[in-house]
Amino acid sequence: MVLVFVTQTLIAFFQRFHGWGFWNWVAAGETAAWRLKWVSIPVLFAILWLGRKLYRSILLQPTRFCGLKYARRGLLASSVVTLLIALLIGITVPARMRQRRFSKEAAFRAQGYAIELALTQYKIKYKTYPADLRSLLDRVPDPDGTLAAALLNIDSNNYHPSVDVAANATEKVGRRMRGSVIRKVGFSPDTDDSPSGGLVFTNYALVLPGEDKIAGNEDDWIVRDGMIMKQSEIANGGVGRFVSGALQP
Numbered sequence: 001m002v003l004v005f006v007t008q009t010l011i012a013f014f015q016r017f018h019g020w021g022f023w024n025w026v027a028a029g030e031t032a033a034w035r036l037k038w039v040s041i042p043v044l045f046a047i048l049w050l051g052r053k054l055y056r057s058i059l060l061q062p063t064r065f066c067g068l069k070y071a072r073r074g075l076l077a078s079s080v081v082t083l084l085i086a087l088l089i090g091i092t093v094p095a096r097m098r099q100r101r102f103s104k105e106a107a108f109r110a111q112g113y114a115i116e117l118a119l120t121q122y123k124i125k126y127k128t129y130p131a132d133l134r135s136l137l138d139r140v141p142d143p144d145g146t147l148a149a150a151l152l153n154i155d156s157n158n159y160h161p162s163v164d165v166a167a168n169a170t171e172k173v174g175r176r177m178r179g180s181v182i183r184k185v186g187f188s189p190d191t192d193d194s195p196s197g198g199l200v201f202t203n204y205a206l207v208l209p210g211e212d213k214i215a216g217n218e219d220d221w222i223v224r225d226g227m228i229m230k231q232s233e234i235a236n237g238g239v240g241r242f243v244s245g246a247l248q249p
Helices: 002-015 022-060 068-126 133-139 146-151 231-235
Strands: 159-173 176-186 203-208 221-224 227-230 241-243 246-248
Touching (some): 002 068, 022 068, 068 221, 068 227, 133 146, 227 231
Antiparallel strands (some): 159 176
């Protein structure tokens, strides 16, 4: 087992050779430990148990057995390798968990960017964002199925288009007019992609359910006007907040 571990360490070291530094050897040992973990750890524990049993037999009956010195060295080597593999695996667990979290976040971001790209293409072509998210599949090209995969299992009710409406709040001061207020109004039409009165959807917000696949939790992702953020980040100081399906300033 010592030879197997050393061999795997050497293989990992030369596969990613970046010099002869100490930390390069540590990284190679970590790689070797992870490669051997499902085989070496059970085998090493079995070797430790059998080696300890053999060592005690030799120790209790020295007249019947020889090789006490070799048994002691073998037991020590097995113990050191077991502890070394466990240590190298243990110190890499936080980094691997962090990488796993990054990979999951990257998957959600990729989904959000695929939808955001389709919405941008839709707006360029129709001069408005769609009223219904499902219309993207009918009106935006999707040759490789990326958009269909991104929209899979997404509830269209989690998509909220909105429009900037210019409401003239005028007030006469002598013969002068002043006061033009811009306010954002949300619409939820059922079918028509063009708001009534010639208005167009200028903004949108989309909720992507997180790992639990349930919308409305802190692990949700919000796609809003080209920006993709976690709900928890928005709640902790991001711009705006989604509460109960309504976009609040």
